[in-house]
Amino acid sequence: MVRIGIIGGSGIYRLIEDPVVREISTPFGEVKVYTGMFGGEEIAFIPRHGEKHEIPPFKVNYKGNLYAFNLLEVERVLATNAVGSINPKLEPGTIVLPHDLIDLTRCRNGTFYDGKTVLRVRGKEVGGVIHVSMTPSTYCPELRSSILAAAKEMGLHVIDGSVYVCAEGNRFETPAEIRAMSILGGDIVGMTGCPEVALARELALCYASIAIVTNYAAGVKSNAKLTHEEVMDIFSRRLDDLSELLARTIPRIPKERSCPCKDALREFLKD
Numbered sequence: 001m002v003r004i005g006i007i008g009g010s011g012i013y014r015l016i017e018d019p020v021v022r023e024i025s026t027p028f029g030e031v032k033v034y035t036g037m038f039g040g041e042e043i044a045f046i047p048r049h050g051e052k053h054e055i056p057p058f059k060v061n062y063k064g065n066l067y068a069f070n071l072l073e074v075e076r077v078l079a080t081n082a083v084g085s086i087n088p089k090l091e092p093g094t095i096v097l098p099h100d101l102i103d104l105t106r107c108r109n110g111t112f113y114d115g116k117t118v119l120r121v122r123g124k125e126v127g128g129v130i131h132v133s134m135t136p137s138t139y140c141p142e143l144r145s146s147i148l149a150a151a152k153e154m155g156l157h158v159i160d161g162s163v164y165v166c167a168e169g170n171r172f173e174t175p176a177e178i179r180a181m182s183i184l185g186g187d188i189v190g191m192t193g194c195p196e197v198a199l200a201r202e203l204a205l206c207y208a209s210i211a212i213v214t215n216y217a218a219g220v221k222s223n224a225k226l227t228h229e230e231v232m233d234i235f236s237r238r239l240d241d242l243s244e245l246l247a248r249t250i251p252r253i254p255k256e257r258s259c260p261c262k263d264a265l266r267e268f269l270k271d
């Protein structure tokens with residue numbers, strides 16, 4: 001059993017030294033999962049965009065990735081996301097832990113529960129038409145606390161709470177779209193947070209995201225445009241912090257879950 005899965009976003013394609021590569025067959029396709037020691041225990045790792053960043057956001061096999069974790073009996077999922085900032089206070093280089101999201105994707109299949117598919121979750125069958133709840137916490141509070149405690153131990157400045165807006169892509173947003181997202185309450189924008197968060201909840205997996213701001217979104221600071229080199233420089237320096245943050249978070253994640261995520265399917269699981 002591997003209790004923790006990590007989904008690496010842009011810039012994180014390898015995490016484990018000498019991993020075991022496992023091809024996991026799921027009803028949603030084959031998924032390559034890397035397992036091995038990281039942060040003091042065996043974990044499972046999936047680079048969301050593939051090892052060579054060959055998979056665009058709209059083609060990521062979100063269902064396959066999370067179902068592969070489910071088959072490995074993972075309970076906790078940590079994800080990383082590179083994001084643009086809608087909120088001008090979040091400058092490039094800032095590390096942010098979102099607490100809520102707005103899904104503005106349009107063309108993605110965002111549920112396991114299409115009325116027909118029957119899944120197995122922790123040894124029990126589940127299927128039909130199921131509407132999971134995104135309250136009381138959109139992201140797992142226990143994972144978020146563990147990340148914040150690890151950041152504090154490192155002396156790493158992390159913003160606790162922000163609203164992640166998921167755009168469909170594949171292009172970047174227009175200035176008018178970013179203004180609209182700001183009015184809606186968004187702080188950061190990316191293309192991969194959804195449906196990942198909801199699919200994790202549909203399998204009763206804990207899920208939290210660590211986002212790195214790589215740039216201001218369109219029109220946010222039109223007079224302070226960063227060069228590509230500056231962005232990449234900020235990003236690569238932050239990647240070391242991000243891997244250390246992940247490694248230090250793992251031992252802080254409680255072995256027993258006492259968050260609401262584990263009960264997301266309680267009334268639907270059949271023996």
Ligand SMILES: [Zn+2]
Nearest residue numbers: 140206259261
């Ligand atoms: Zn949880």
